[in-house]
Amino acid sequence: MSFDTSIMSQVNGSVPAQKSQTAGKGNINTDPTQLSDQFLTLLVAQMKNQDPLNPTDNSEFTSQIAQINTVSGINDLNDTLNSITGQINTTQQLQASALVDKGVLVNGNQVVVGEDGKTVTPFGIDLASDADNVKVTISDPATGEVVDQYDLTRDGPMQAGVQSFYWDGKDSAGNEAGKGNYSVAIEATNNGEEVKASPLRYALVNGVAKDADGSAMLDLGPMLGKASLSDIKQIL
The missing domain is CATH 1.10.287 (Helix Hairpins)
Structure with missing residues (x-):
């Protein structure tokens, strides 16, 4: 002007x-x-x-x-x-608010065995592309000792994306592993080429909070803290 x-x-x-x-x-x-x-x-x-x-x-x-x-x-x-x-x-x-009291999968590499030694939280895998060989390794995070190891593609290849699974809570000898937290590691390949695979862990949505900018945040408990809606990979 x-x-x-x-x-x-x-x-x-x-x-x-x-x-x-x-x-x-x-x-x-x-x-x-x-x-x-x-x-x-x-x-x-x-x-x-x-x-x-x-x-x-x-x-x-x-x-x-x-x-x-x-x-x-x-x-x-x-x-x-x-x-x-x-x-x-x-x-x-x-x-x-519709997710309160629902189970979800978020980034993480833990499964939890309950007090009874049989109740086990689910886990998930986020595959970047199709894989014909996906191996899961369950280990004790305190000692690093492998508890169980098995192949998820024994019945056929796995498609890209997010999928959920359950571990039976038993070691490789068929014995109950016992209550506690266990680590999950994923190895995936397709035709011998490595495929990016991210482990996902289970969480229960306890409530909804508001972030500083006004956006909705999910309360996943004291262990996991808060997560945004975009952090949720799958609703169980």
Whole structure:
């Protein structure tokens, strides 16, 4: 937006003086109402003080009005986007509340054997591509000792994506491994080529919380903390 310097000096006692004071504090006025008022003040001053022999072209006035309308429009757009973001966050919280008391799979490499030695939490695998050989190794995280090892593709190749499985809670000799936490490791290949395979662990959704930005977060308990909806790989 361009104005004659002579006009700016003539209205220096009002709007520009205010702008120079705020500029000294490092603040920029972005209120669309005040910007519009300041623009109109300068525009009227320009019209009053223009040279009668060389008046400002109408197209320049039109351009200046278009510029202030653009600024006002951007502020309105920002308000609309903020409103939409708030609505999206509310919708996410409603969706997340439907997962309370449900089991989910998230990134992790543990299975838990319960007090009875028979109840075992499920685990999952996230395969980057198809695999014709997928081997699971269950081990004691404290000692690193292998407890059980078996092939998930003995009945055929496994397709890419997320799939869930259960370990029977027994060691390679068929004996109960006993209660506790065990580590899960996955090795996958296809035609001899390594395939990226990420282990997934079970979690129970205890509740829904709100993040600092207003988005929904799932409470997965003291061990796993909070997770976003995008962290959920599968709902069981």
